[in-house]
Amino acid sequence: MKYHNLKVNEIINRETLKVSNKEKFNPCREWIKWLANSCEQQKVKIKKINSKKVSSLTDEEFVEIETYFYHRKVLNLLENYGNKEMTNEEYLEVYQFISTHSLSKLMEANLTIDELNWAKETLQVLEQASPEAVNKKIQEAQDNYQNLAMVDAYILHKLIGNQFKQSLSKVYKI
Numbered sequence: 001m002k003y004h005n006l007k008v009n010e011i012i013n014r015e016t017l018k019v020s021n022k023e024k025f026n027p028c029r030e031w032i033k034w035l036a037n038s039c040e041q042q043k044v045k046i047k048k049i050n051s052k053k054v055s056s057l058t059d060e061e062f063v064e065i066e067t068y069f070y071h072r073k074v075l076n077l078l079e080n081y082g083n084k085e086m087t088n089e090e091y092l093e094v095y096q097f098i099s100t101h102s103l104s105k106l107m108e109a110n111l112t113i114d115e116l117n118w119a120k121e122t123l124q125v126l127e128q129a130s131p132e133a134v135n136k137k138i139q140e141a142q143d144n145y146q147n148l149a150m151v152d153a154y155i156l157h158k159l160i161g162n163q164f165k166q167s168l169s170k171v172y173k174i
Contacts, residue, residue: 028081029145030157031098034106035075037150041110042068104161107154115151122155123162134159 046068049061074097077090108116126134141148141156148156 027098028078030103030153032075032078033145033153034103034110034150035071035078038106038110039068039071039075042071103157107150107157111151111154115154119151119155119158123158126155126159127162134163138163 042064045064049057049065052061074094077086077094080086080090081094111119126137129137138156138159141152141159145153145156
């Protein structure tokens with residue numbers, strides 16, 4: 001059995017990764033939030049492209065259209081993730097998408113320069129805060145994840161990533 005098939009079987013059988021609407025936060029919810037936002041932004045571009053003749057479309061516009069439909073497909077799979085009707089191939093497609101795409105890059109591509117600058121400043125302030133204050137901020141954001149502004153969801157993502165890196169550095173210093 002191929003490595004990817006083994007990973008897919010592992011993912012399918014892990015109850016903790018299944019998505020439900022009751023969950024406040026997990027990696028699938030992050031991808032869903034950002035892909036949905038990305039698709040909404042892409043939809044505006046697609047409407048402009050739709051007004052052109054196919055023969056006048058550029059390669060970039062074809063890529064934009066293809067990306068939009070691919071993101072919609074993955075978004076749909078993520079929204080149905082954990083349902084008994086999902087096939088192994090669909091689980092594999094989600095796994096391959098997540099393992100070959102960067103959520104951070106998707107986030108950064110969908111935020112404005114001003115939002116990214118504000119997030120950077122906020123993260124610098126939080127670096128100076130106590131671990132308890134940072135943990136409280138993370139918990140509050142996770143509890144209200146569905147309602148977070150995109151820039152706040154980005155900050156949460158970065159905070160969790162920073163905590164993970166710090167945990168790893170402590171483990172490897174032993």
